[in-house]
Amino acid sequence: MKITMLSVIATGLVIAGCSQMGAVPPVSALNDGQLSLPADYKGWAKFLTAVQREDARQVRDIYMNADAGKGSAERGFPEGSTFVMENWAVKLDADGKLLKGADGKLVKDKLAAVFLMGKNPGWGTNVPEAQKTGDWxxxxxxxxxxxxxxxxxxxCRGCHAPFKDKDFVFRYDEHFASVKSAGY
Ligand code: HEC
Known part of the structure; x- marks a missing residue:
């Protein structure tokens, strides 16, 4: 009898909790280091490609998911946005100098690292105030x-945090300028 009563109360609580949150299931809060690499990101829209980083001896390709694709220069990027950045090492000549292709651009060698940034309500709340970058x-x-x-x-946070008015995304202006010129 006791058990039945408890389970009735518990069920009631669960239902009340869900109806408060609406139809969308809550996204559990994550912290740095807990995003997984989306298997299909190479099929996502490109945010910017072949970013030439001679200083870092890298070429970078940045992909964005469909949510990030809904961002705008006025509003920034919506919750649910994810960026994936491939950091490619580049080829060097025999003297160790940066090799350039016929197009004058750096030549990709091996994929050195893949960096992710994602935002959702309540993510990253456990970092010190000075390192906060919204929900990213x-x-x-x-x-x-x-x-x-x-x-x-x-x-990561130390470098991105100063870009508050660009939604913490470095090449914000460059991206939205390229979207405009492509006539989207
Ligand atoms: C030294 C400064 C610096 C640090 C440290 C840094 N970033 Fe960035 N990040 C940049 C810059 C600048 C860009 C724009 C692309 C470029 O110019 O290379 C960028 C772009 C990105 C992007 C693409 C979306 C965007 O904001 O443009 C992601 C994702 C990203 N960084 C993740 C990370 C992660 C994860 C770390 C830590 C492991 C990190 N970054 C550390 C400077 C930094």
């Missing part, structure tokens, strides 16, 4: 797709 969290993978267990997420 960060995760780093090695070039072979394994999680980089040694990533220092405070460095």
């Amino acid at each position: 969290i960060y995760t780093a993978f090695k070039g072979n797709g394994e999680l980089n267990g040694e990533a220092k997420y405070e460095t």
Whole structure:
């Protein structure tokens, strides 16, 4: 009898809890290092491609999921947005200098790392105030797709945090300018 009563109360609580949250199931809160690498990201829209980073000896390709694709220069990016950035090492010549292709651009060698940024309500709330970047969290993978267990997420945050009025996304202006010129 006791058990039946308890289960009735418990069921009632669960139902009340769900109706408060509406039809959308809650996304569990995640922290840095807990995003998984989406298997299909290479099929996502490109945010920017072949970003030339001679200083870092890298070429970077940035992909965005469908939610991020709904972002705008006025509103920033909606909750649910994810960016995946491939960091490619580049080829060097025999003297160790950066090799350039016929197009004058750096030449991709091996995939060195894959960086993710994702946002959802309540994500990343456990970081110190100075490192907060809205609801964005960060995760780093090695070039072979394994999680980089040694990533220092405070460095990701330290670099991205100053870009508050660009939704913490570095090449915000460059991206929205390219979207405009493509006539989307
Ligand atoms: C030294 C500064 C710096 C650090 C540290 C840094 N980033 Fe970034 N991040 C950038 C810049 C600059 C870009 C724009 C692309 C470029 O120019 O290379 C960028 C772009 C990105 C993007 C593509 C979306 C966007 O914001 O443009 C992701 C995803 C990302 N970084 C994740 C990370 C993660 C994860 C870490 C930590 C493991 C990290 N970043 C650390 C400077 C930094």
